[in-house]
Each structure stands twice: as structure tokens, then as C-alpha cells.
Amino acid sequence: MANVSVENLKKNYGLHEVIHGIDIDIGDREFVALVGPSGCGKSTLLRMIAGLEDVSGGTVSIDEEVINDIAPRDRDIAMVFQSYALYPHMTVAQNMGFALKLAKVPADEIDARVRQAAATLNLTDYLERFPRELSGGQRQRVAMGRAIVRRPKVFLFDEPLSNLDAKLRVRMRTEIKSLHQRLGATSIYVTHDQIEAMTMADRIVVMRGGNIEQIGAPLELYDAPVNEFVATFIGSPAINLLEGVIDGADFRLPDGSTLPLPAAKPGDNGRAAKYGIRPEHFAIVETGAMTMMKIDVVEPTGNETILSGTIGGQEVQITQQQRLSLAPGQEIGVSLRLDAVHLFDAQSGQRL
Amino acid sequence: MTGQSKTAIGKTNSARRRRKELAPSWLALGMNVPTLICFVLILAYPIFFAGYLSFHEVGVRELRSGDYAFSGLANYIELFGDPVFWKSLRNTILFVVVSVLLEVVIGLAIALVINENRIQLSRVTKFLILVPWAVPPIVNGFLWAFIFNTQFGYLNRLLYQLGLIDQQVIWLGNSSTAFMAIVIAYVWRTVPFNILLYHAALQGIPDHLYEAAELDRATRWEKFRYITLPLLRPILAVTLILRTTFAFMVFDEIFAITQGGPGNDTWVAAWYTYKTSFNPPFDIGVGAASAYVLALIVGVVAIAYVRYVYKKVEY
Amino acid sequence: MNRMSWRYRLGMNLANVLAICFLILPLVPVVLGSLQSERTLQEDVWALLPAEYTLDNFRLILSGGTNKGQAFQGIDYLPNSVTWFRNAFLNSVLVASSVTVLTLVLATLTALTVTRLKLRWTGYLMNATVISRMVPLIVLMLPLFVVMRQIGLLNTLPGIIMAEVGLLLPYAIIILVPYFQAFPKELEESARLDGCTRLASYLRIVVPLSTPALAACGVIIFIISWHELMIPLIIASKPEFMTLPVVLAGLVSDQFVFFTVMMAICLIGLAPTMLLVLLLQKYLVKGLTAGAVKG
Numbered sequence: 001m002a003n004v005s006v007e008n009l010k011k012n013y014g015l016h017e018v019i020h021g022i023d024i025d026i027g028d029r030e031f032v033a034l035v036g037p038s039g040c041g042k043s044t045l046l047r048m049i050a051g052l053e054d055v056s057g058g059t060v061s062i063d064e065e066v067i068n069d070i071a072p073r074d075r076d077i078a079m080v081f082q083s084y085a086l087y088p089h090m091t092v093a094q095n096m097g098f099a100l101k102l103a104k105v106p107a108d109e110i111d112a113r114v115r116q117a118a119a120t121l122n123l124t125d126y127l128e129r130f131p132r133e134l135s136g137g138q139r140q141r142v143a144m145g146r147a148i149v150r151r152p153k154v155f156l157f158d159e160p161l162s163n164l165d166a167k168l169r170v171r172m173r174t175e176i177k178s179l180h181q182r183l184g185a186t187s188i189y190v191t192h193d194q195i196e197a198m199t200m201a202d203r204i205v206v207m208r209g210g211n212i213e214q215i216g217a218p219l220e221l222y223d224a225p226v227n228e229f230v231a232t233f234i235g236s237p238a239i240n241l242l243e244g245v246i247d248g249a250d251f252r253l254p255d256g257s258t259l260p261l262p263a264a265k266p267g268d269n270g271r272a273a274k275y276g277i278r279p280e281h282f283a284i285v286e287t288g289a290m291t292m293m294k295i296d297v298v299e300p301t302g303n304e305t306i307l308s309g310t311i312g313g314q315e316v317q318i319t320q321q322q323r324l325s326l327a328p329g330q331e332i333g334v335s336l337r338l339d340a341v342h343l344f345d346a347q348s349g350q351r352l
Numbered sequence: 353m354t355g356q357s358k359t360a361i362g363k364t365n366s367a368r369r370r371r372k373e374l375a376p377s378w379l380a381l382g383m384n385v386p387t388l389i390c391f392v393l394i395l396a397y398p399i400f401f402a403g404y405l406s407f408h409e410v411g412v413r414e415l416r417s418g419d420y421a422f423s424g425l426a427n428y429i430e431l432f433g434d435p436v437f438w439k440s441l442r443n444t445i446l447f448v449v450v451s452v453l454l455e456v457v458i459g460l461a462i463a464l465v466i467n468e469n470r471i472q473l474s475r476v477t478k479f480l481i482l483v484p485w486a487v488p489p490i491v492n493g494f495l496w497a498f499i500f501n502t503q504f505g506y507l508n509r510l511l512y513q514l515g516l517i518d519q520q521v522i523w524l525g526n527s528s529t530a531f532m533a534i535v536i537a538y539v540w541r542t543v544p545f546n547i548l549l550y551h552a553a554l555q556g557i558p559d560h561l562y563e564a565a566e567l568d569r570a571t572r573w574e575k576f577r578y579i580t581l582p583l584l585r586p587i588l589a590v591t592l593i594l595r596t597t598f599a600f601m602v603f604d605e606i607f608a609i610t611q612g613g614p615g616n617d618t619w620v621a622a623w624y625t626y627k628t629s630f631n632p633p634f635d636i637g638v639g640a641a642s643a644y645v646l647a648l649i650v651g652v653v654a655i656a657y658v659r660y661v662y663k664k665v666e667y
Numbered sequence: 668m669n670r671m672s673w674r675y676r677l678g679m680n681l682a683n684v685l686a687i688c689f690l691i692l693p694l695v696p697v698v699l700g701s702l703q704s705e706r707t708l709q710e711d712v713w714a715l716l717p718a719e720y721t722l723d724n725f726r727l728i729l730s731g732g733t734n735k736g737q738a739f740q741g742i743d744y745l746p747n748s749v750t751w752f753r754n755a756f757l758n759s760v761l762v763a764s765s766v767t768v769l770t771l772v773l774a775t776l777t778a779l780t781v782t783r784l785k786l787r788w789t790g791y792l793m794n795a796t797v798i799s800r801m802v803p804l805i806v807l808m809l810p811l812f813v814v815m816r817q818i819g820l821l822n823t824l825p826g827i828i829m830a831e832v833g834l835l836l837p838y839a840i841i842i843l844v845p846y847f848q849a850f851p852k853e854l855e856e857s858a859r860l861d862g863c864t865r866l867a868s869y870l871r872i873v874v875p876l877s878t879p880a881l882a883a884c885g886v887i888i889f890i891i892s893w894h895e896l897m898i899p900l901i902i903a904s905k906p907e908f909m910t911l912p913v914v915l916a917g918l919v920s921d922q923f924v925f926f927t928v929m930m931a932i933c934l935i936g937l938a939p940t941m942l943l944v945l946l947l948q949k950y951l952v953k954g955l956t957a958g959a960v961k962g
Contacts, residue, residue: 401810465686486941
């Protein structure tokens, strides 16, 4: 196993720079997810670690050894691709044993290791089949198996679950996580799905436009986003952001109504800001309401109810753990959990 | 890992020397060396050398001695002063225009016929579209020479049996019918290529466009006129240009059917070059000059093709 | 679109019959001509079907002129095409096979670099390829004749093979490029992470998975080489180095005397490629279409 570190890493295509000098340190046995909207550079970063893209500046190292110029085949890295990239002309067993064969591992050992990996992944019955004879989920497992038989220093995953249907995706999520817990291999996982990142990773790297916005444990990002982008990217339904101005101990919305602030910072008085609060941090109250919400749409999901509406003319969504019989157009009083309120600067989006 | 012996692939790997990967540009160069040699020796160099020859005196004597005297524009002056050259050029252009038009029209017609897959017979036709392409051009020439032969040819036999003629028609002895015979022979061999392209393009037109037009109460002709034809425009452009450049090079059919005859009425550019260079008086210098004129004409078409059509058509 | 009127159905069937006639009718005289003797052909100049059928033409050709049968009893002069037929057939097989193998290897290497490596200069190389496909062959033949004469490649099979490889290489590249282009790059990348060099990933993954394309391209090259007249005509003037089309071309001065023999030679000459085309129709259509648009 190994630790991976990336220092001041840059990538440009011609004059166009797509990754602007980023640093990440990934510890041994750690599971790190790279998330961000498409085009944020997460896949490029992963491919640079794999050696499939040239490094334009900075370094990639494994176990303190700089590997910038080492061929992908000598990096001892396994990768699971979004399309699985199974070799169509090889059986499942041949697919899984290909890397070992190239490394000139004796045939009986290849066989033993392939069988062991197949047993781990419930693929034993399919070893002699060709990829085209397998279902999507099985193909995904073969791709995983191909990676684990190699016992590489690092596992890379490039959106491995996005070609599966929703149900299977949830199951494979759990399986990958338990596999990681058993094997304990250093893993880097690229996804655009923040739920996958939240549920699987030890740490999450949120990227945007070739920069890192924040690195941290999943709940750290959820509870203390450093800026508006991270706050909206993590969590579903998304965090509510209300525009207004800090006015002493209150947050004044454009229509004149106010929301209470957790702790006023004197220097921030009069600053234009965004008032962020997650949907579950609202409570519907009969008395002592901090503000009024006008209901537009009520969406019961079974375990919770999502209410969409407006506060001070601005759109908000709140979730409630109980079943509610509310009608559109109704006004309800709500209170907010003040310790869960985040304030972001209106211009820079940075947390205040 | 899972508690098993620790002979991970990593161990063998670290024993293996860690190599820097060969840069893509070097790899590409290495893989292209044979092709580049081939291109330089058999394409690029000859093109320049042909230019060189066209400015030099090259005949039988010079070929033997190996030194070619510089003759300036003499070859070109001789060439442009030769009425047969102009006649060949005129014939070539007439040939190109007529045969390319026929190729396109016949090719499109047959492509439309085989595109109607609900008719059983279309499958037979589809199976046979490559038949003319499989015939070697020189065989194709002889085959049509036999058909058009005055005394024993099958065209005269057929027309007689149909009661359309009562004496033998001299097809190849008359310049206009001889020209027509060459066009027919050439077009027959090259139509398959056009059918293929149009068929592929027709297959690429999604059915729902026709279904939508159906709902708009379009007639069959209107569907062809407003859906099929506009969507075929790119491929029509491709074939027009491509077939034009190929028709400029027609040689085998001339060789087999008329040998340029009667007289020199069916001489074309490639035939002119061949006759001047490889038949008495073996004037390779003038031949090279005429080849260069042909190459320039085709070159303009080719560059236009790469710049305006090749890059834009996606298949 | 679901129901066809009987008039449409009839019209389409008629159109199909016309198309089929167009495609195969011109071949009928070849068959009829080759199956009769010169005497039968000349006796009745109006008959469509010969009064008498014979295989003597084929016997004569396949025996290289020794087995004259009934039809050629007492005829002393035989065209070169008859005496050299077997030799020319062998030459054609040799030339076409060598050209196919060489062209395929070079074209595969180049098409791989154009599609998988995507460098700026390989893009230029591709443009040059497309343009060179349109260079009139006669332009190349003059200088090649002069050069090959100097280095002693005139009247050799290697000379013919080299010139044909040069002529067909651009076409083969143009046919293969779209296939390799459509090939998912993840497969190649996965192989590289599994321990292959770039080149090995092409040879172990891309090439084996492209066998249908390579086969189609190979057959197309074989057929075009089999058909090629001008190159061997100019390079080979001695009968022992002539390929089938050249030997056939020699008939041009004898055709009025030996129509039926000529048709028999034509039939044998077109048979191999016709068989390939009919057997592999589906693959060839794909290959030709791929190479056609872009070449």
C-alpha cells in the first residue's frame, strides 16, 4: 500500500490551462473522492496520476517517489473505468489475469489469484464467459476484479457506477466500500455524484474550474463549507441561500423582513451577503416563529416531506420528518437552527 | 491484502526497472518510418521528378545515356502547340462531365431502389451491387469491346433480334458512338461505388423524419424532394468531387475499347501521356509536361476536396 | 409508410428488375462468348445463343496453348496471352498477395498513429494521404519508369509490388482510419495500466479487435491490385513478369481473331475477384463505405 501526493500540479492544453497548481496528500489506505461538476478537472487529475495524461507542471508522487515520467505500466496502479474497458476478445478469467500474464506471473498463480478475486466478487460461475455475455452489474464486478487481482499500490476509479441503474448503483456503492474496508488499499474515486462521495470516502476533494475548493471529511464539508460553491454542491435538497444585507444582529432581506443572525461580527455590518441554511434545519412552529414561509408545493416522499415556497419573496426548500397536511398558498411560521446558519459574502462567495 | 502470500504484482514491478515512456511523437515517428519512406519514394519524389523531367529533354537516347539536357519550356511549348493535346483535354473534360453525371444519377436511382427493404427483390439487387466493381477494368474494356463489336458483337445481335436494326451498326468506327461506348463501359464499372455511398447515406436518414412528413401529408415525391435530397447533399458533394478526380484518370477502357480511335477522336489526357511517352517517338519530356498539366487540374480539385468537404462530412 | 399500394409495389419490382439487368446483363456475352468456338461465333452473326457449346477455349488457356482441342485444330499462331496465361496468373497471385500484406502492415501502423496518438503532424500526414489518393497515376508512372529503369527494377516483380504498395497505401490508410477512430480509448488505456507499452496495447488489443476491418481492407487491396493494369504494363515489358491484366492487354491487337479465347481469359481473370466480392459482400460494403467517403 502507498500514499499518493500531488504538489502544485498543473495541466495545460496549449495555452489553455485546465488545472491550476493543486496540492493533495493522500495517506496510505485512505479512500479519497474527487467531486465537482463536469469540466472541473477531476478526471484529468485522476488520469495524470495514472500516467494517461502528461503533467504540465508540479509533481505526482507515490511513496515519496516522483512518478511524473514513469510509464503507466510501471506505476503499479489499477484503474476502473466508467465504461469498464473490458477486453471484448478475452474471457472474464483472461481479462482479470491479463496484467499478471504481462508481468510474467506463473500460470498456476494467476489462476489461483483470479479464482480468489472471483470468489470475493461472486464471479466464480462466470470466469469462462465473455464480457458481452454479462449484465451491466457483472461487467462492473469484472472491472473491479481486474483491479484487485493485481494488488496494486493504488486503485483509481473513474465514475465506475454511472453506467448502472439507480438501484444497482446503491448496492455497488456498499460493495466497493466494504471491499475497501477489507483490502485497505489506497483509493482515489472520481464522481460527479456527491452522495457517492459522501457515503464512500474518508475524505472528499471538491474541485471547480481546475482548482480545489475544499478538502475534508464528508461531514466536515457538510457542516462547515468554506464557500458558497461547496455548500450548494454538497447536500440534497441543496442548501437554501437567501440574499440580503447584514444589519446589526439581523439579516435584512430586500423586502424588508429580517432573519436572526447567530453572532454578529461588528466589521460585517452593512455587508451584502447570502444567508445559507440547509432544508432540515427548519422547524414548523405555532408560536415564536422567526419568519413566515409561503407554501407553493408539497412533496411527500414517505420518510419525509419536502416543502417548497418562499421566505421574503425568495425561494426556499425545507424538509420535515413528519407527514404534513398543508395546502399550497398557506403561510406557516418557521424557526431556524441558528448554529447551522452559514453566511457567505455576496461577491466572493467565501464564508464569513 | 486478504491474508494470502504477499507476492503482489508490485514486488515484481519494483524489481523491474522503472522506465520512462517513449514520447508519443517518437513512437509515431517510429511507426511511420515505413510509410514515410514509401510516400517519399513512390509519391513525393516522383511528383517532383515528373516536374523535373518536364523541363528536360528525355527520349530514348537520353534514357540510355542517363543525362537529360535542360530544355526550358520547350516541352510545354511543344505540348501546347499540339492540337491532339487540346483535343485530348477537351475529350477528357467532356468525358468527365458526362460520366460523372451518369454515375451520380444511376447510382442514386439504384440506391433508392435497394433502400426499399419491404420489396423482396431489393435484397437480390443489394447483393449484386458490387458485381461491376469486381470486374477488372481491362476485362471490362474487352467485355464492352466485344459487346460493341460490329461483326460479332452482342449489341448488334440483340438489336437485330428485337427487330430494331437489319444491318450491322459500326459502333466503334464512329467517333460519337465510340465515345459513348467508352462512357457506358466506364460508368458501368464505377456506378457501384456511388450506390454504396448513397445507400449508406440513405440508411443514415432516421425513419422518424419520414414519419413526421407522413403526418404532414407529404407525398412520396415531396418526401424525396424535401427530406431525402437535402440530407444527401453532403454525400453528393463528396461523390461529385471524388468521381471527377477519378474520371480524369480514365485509361483502361480507352486502352481496351478504342485505343484512342477512330483516328484520335477518343484520346484523353492519360492516354495522351501514355502514347507520347511509351510509344514512338518515346518523348517522355513532353509526356511529363502533359501529366503535369493533368496533375495540376486534379490537384486543384483535390485540395478543394480536403479543405471544404473531407473535414466536414462525418461518417 | 406501412402499406404499399399495388402500383408502388409493381413499380418497385420493375425498378429492381431493371437494376439487376444493369448490374449483370453485360456479363452475359462474356459467358456466352467463352463457351463457343470462333467458328460458331462467326457462322451466325445474328444469333444470341450459340448453336454449339464447347469448353475448348478453357482447355487451350489452362494448358498454356498445348491442348488445342477441336476448335483450334490446325491453328499455329497463338497470342502470347494464351501461352503465358498460367505464368501471368501466378504472377498476379504473387503480386496481389505481397501488395496486400505489405500495404496492410504499413497502413495499420500509420492509421494507428493518426487515430490513437493524434499529433499535429500525423494530422498533416493524413491530409497528405487524402490528397495523394487523388494524384493521377500516370503522373507517377513516368518518373517511376525512369527511376526503376536506372536502378534495374524494370521487369521485376519487386518493382511492380513497390509501385503498387505506394499507390494503394493511401487508400488503405483512409479505409482503416475510421475503424480505429471508433475504437474506445479506454481499452487501450486499461491495457497500458495493465502493463503494456503504447505499441503493445495497439498490437494486443486494438489490432486483434479490428480483424474484420483489417480483413475487409485486405480484400479490397487484393482486388484493386489484381485489377491494376497501368503499373505492370509500364514496368513489365517481358512476358515472364507480366500480370494477368497486362497479358490480357496484349490481346488488344489479336481481339478480332480470338474473341472467344479472349472472353474465356476474361472470365478466368474476373473469377477470383468476383468470388471474393460475392462471398464477402457484407464486409466489403462496410470497408468500401468507410474508405469511400473519406477517400
